[in-house]
Structure formats: structure tokens, C-alpha cells
Amino acid sequence: MTLWRWVRQHWEWRREALRTNLWLVPSLEVIGAVALFAVTYLIDAASYAGHVTLPSWVMAGTADSGRQILIVIAGALVTVVGVVFSVIIVALSLASTQFGPRMLRTFIRDRGAQFTLGTYVSTFAYALLVLISIEPGPHGDFVPHLSITVAMAGMGLDVAVLIYFIHHITVEIQLPRVIARIAAELSKAITEQGGTGRRGTPSPVAGDSVQEWLGRLEQSSGVVCVHRSGYLQFIRHQSLVRIAAKADAVILLPYRPGHFLVAGSGMARVWPPEAAPVVQRHLAKAGVTGHSRTLSQDVSFGVDQLVEIALRALSPAVNDTFTALTCIDWLGSSLCQITDDWRPSGVHRDAQGMIRVISTEAGYDRLVQRSFEKIRQAGAGVPAVMIRQLESLAKIMERTTTAEQRALLLHQAEMIHEATPSVPESADRDDVTRRYEALRAMHAERATSSAG
Numbered sequence: 001m002t003l004w005r006w007v008r009q010h011w012e013w014r015r016e017a018l019r020t021n022l023w024l025v026p027s028l029e030v031i032g033a034v035a036l037f038a039v040t041y042l043i044d045a046a047s048y049a050g051h052v053t054l055p056s057w058v059m060a061g062t063a064d065s066g067r068q069i070l071i072v073i074a075g076a077l078v079t080v081v082g083v084v085f086s087v088i089i090v091a092l093s094l095a096s097t098q099f100g101p102r103m104l105r106t107f108i109r110d111r112g113a114q115f116t117l118g119t120y121v122s123t124f125a126y127a128l129l130v131l132i133s134i135e136p137g138p139h140g141d142f143v144p145h146l147s148i149t150v151a152m153a154g155m156g157l158d159v160a161v162l163i164y165f166i167h168h169i170t171v172e173i174q175l176p177r178v179i180a181r182i183a184a185e186l187s188k189a190i191t192e193q194g195g196t197g198r199r200g201t202p203s204p205v206a207g208d209s210v211q212e213w214l215g216r217l218e219q220s221s222g223v224v225c226v227h228r229s230g231y232l233q234f235i236r237h238q239s240l241v242r243i244a245a246k247a248d249a250v251i252l253l254p255y256r257p258g259h260f261l262v263a264g265s266g267m268a269r270v271w272p273p274e275a276a277p278v279v280q281r282h283l284a285k286a287g288v289t290g291h292s293r294t295l296s297q298d299v300s301f302g303v304d305q306l307v308e309i310a311l312r313a314l315s316p317a318v319n320d321t322f323t324a325l326t327c328i329d330w331l332g333s334s335l336c337q338i339t340d341d342w343r344p345s346g347v348h349r350d351a352q353g354m355i356r357v358i359s360t361e362a363g364y365d366r367l368v369q370r371s372f373e374k375i376r377q378a379g380a381g382v383p384a385v386m387i388r389q390l391e392s393l394a395k396i397m398e399r400t401t402t403a404e405q406r407a408l409l410l411h412q413a414e415m416i417h418e419a420t421p422s423v424p425e426s427a428d429r430d431d432v433t434r435r436y437e438a439l440r441a442m443h444a445e446r447a448t449s450s451a452g
Helices: 003-019 024-048 063-098 101-108 111-133 145-172 175-194 210-219 237-247 273-286 299-314 321-341 364-378 383-397 403-418 426-451
Strands: 135-137 140-142 222-225 230-235 250-253 266-271 287-290 347-349 355-359
Touching (some): 024 140, 024 145, 101 175, 111 145, 175 299, 210 250, 222 273, 237 250, 237 273, 237 347, 299 321, 299 364, 321 364, 364 383, 364 403, 383 403, 403 426
Antiparallel strands (some): 135 140, 230 287, 250 266, 347 355
């Protein structure tokens, strides 16, 4: 395991934790505003002492006029910050009602909203610093003319940011845009977590096989318990590899990120059993649990988000078939990518090639089931949904490379077709049947070509 992969693994989790908040970007912008004030204040102090001459475009005026300008700027900014914050809260409330509470993280992670909020807060902080810097001096009142000019320029920038924010929030809250953003995050997670392109030089292989270690762990192993309840969000596999290598042990992780763990229940099994206390002491550094799921190592969460929106759209209270169709389209696109590029590694070895950690990964069959089954159940009797699911299965079928994958997709199609009697119109039933027969023909054709 290289240092780069260790850093990347830790940064992946930290990036998700830092991005899903509304304080990081505003805090950085406030720090930038303080640094900018330090620079302009030094220039104003040098000008006051007669060491430099300010350009002609710098605002001139008395201390009282400067105070009045800064007070107006600060007051206006406080008002606008309240308006921006209210708009963000309304957007979050609408997202929770229309898309589901688990969609809130998508809006909290939005850089546009974070940047807008930070711009106003940092400008307010800058204006306040300039205001308190106006004071009597040996050569009359010290008036930071350059700093006041910069504060007024910042006010002009804030007007432009307000226009941007109104446009941004009205675009981002549109349902097709929300679905596309979730699908884009899911696509990125698929590439990072299970993509074949992410692996570099093959690691050395030594010692017993996975099957031998699983049999040994089944016969005799020590149990390592989790300290607190919550969803398993992230596992630092390489930290566990180092712990296991130091104890000359093998660790089995029966749970994967996305599973809910209860405090005191077993999170891992260790062979030899006497190494379990050593792993227990370091487990808190290698696993992260929290109150919600994330996409950091949980591709299923991205699939579940799209499915949740589709289920809400198909509910009798909403009855929005077109939104469900959009979700099915993006789920089909994600499954095409998974079919092409989903090769997650559940075996983690040390530098000598010895197996140290055996983890549980989301399988291809489970991802397909999560993508189709709940929507199929909710959309039974809706021909548009049934037809779109069959069309998505056909697109995925074109990417398959194994008989197992094709059999899995055909099974999903058969369950959809079995619900055809629930469609009231005979013409609609015929449409569903034609899509199903076309999929069966594609399955037979690809099976024949693979056998040849």
C-alpha cells in the first residue's frame, strides 16, 4: 500500500465530511476578508504617514462620512444575509417535502449557496473591521480611504452575487437538475469505488486463499464490537491492514458502509481469536459511524436516492409519472456503467501479499435489484413505468459480458411482465409484452453469440 493511496483514502472521507456543511466555505471567505483588510490597512497606514500616495480613484472623505458609509454597508449586508439564509431554508424545506429528507445533503453540499452566504458574511466582517479602524491620530483622524473603497467595491460584488444566487437556486431546485446531480455523484462514486481504472500495479499474492481464510474464521474467530450505534459510513481498510499485519491476524468485515450497526454488536471477526483485543483497541480509528448514510463508500446509497424520488413520484399523493421515468433513465445509465466497470475488491493484502482484511462489497445482483424492484412494485399497472424499465433493462443487457448478468436482467424483466394483467387497457398490455419479447430475443441472441 503506497502512501498516496493511504492519503487518498483518508481524504475521500474528509472531503465528504467537509463539503456537507454550510460553515466551511463562509469561514474561509471570512479569513480571506481579514487577510484583505490587513493588506489594505497597512497601505492606508502608510498613506496616512505620507510614505505612499493613493491613486485618484480611491474614495476621499472625512471620518464621519466614512463611518456613515460603512454603517450603511454593514446594515444592508445583515439584512441581505437574513434574506439569503431564509431562501436557503425554504429551498431545504421544499427539497425535504418534494424529494425526501435524504436529499437535503445534496443542497447543503451546493457550492453556490455556500459561496453566496460566505460572500455576504465576509463583506460584512470586512466592513466592520474597517469601521473600527477609524480613529483619532497624531495628524488628525485616521481614515482608511483605500479600505473604504474596497468595502464599497465589495458591496457592488455582492449585488452581482445576489443576482447569481437567485438564478442559481431557481435552476438547482428543478427536479430534473436534482436527479441529474445525484446521478453524477453516483457515477463518480462508481468509478472511484469499483472502477477497473482505479487500480494500478497488481499487488503481490502470497499465503492462503480467501476460501481457506473464510473457513478458518468460521471455525474459530474473535468478535470485535462497535462502540456506538449508527450507520457505518466509512472504513479505513488500510489502517485495518496495518493493524492486522502487526498482530499477524486476518480481519473479516461482514458489514459494509450503509449498514446500520448497534452498539455492542459485532462489527468484525478476527483470526486468531487472541488478536481480537488488539483490533478492538484500534477499531475506532479505522471505522466511522454516523447518523446518516453517505456516498463515500456506499454506492447503494446513490441508487436508493434515485429510487426514493421515483417512489415519491409514483405515490397517489404526487402521481408524477414523468419524474419516475427520469429516475429510471438515470438508474439505467448508472447500471450500464456498473455493468461495464464495477469490479470492487473485497480482499486487502499487506506489502508481502498476505490477506489481512476481507470486506463485504455491494454485488452486481444487489445493485440491480435495488434499482428495479421497489419501482416495479410501486409502478405495477402503470404501462409507462413498466415499458421504461424494460427499455432500461435492454440497454443494460447490451453491456453484459456474462451469462449470470443476463440471467439476472431477464429475471427482472420477467417479474415486470408478470404484472401485465394489472394494466387495464389491452393495447397497453400489448406494448409491455412487445418490449418484453424484444428483451427476450436480445437475451437469446447475446447468449448464442457468447457461446459461439
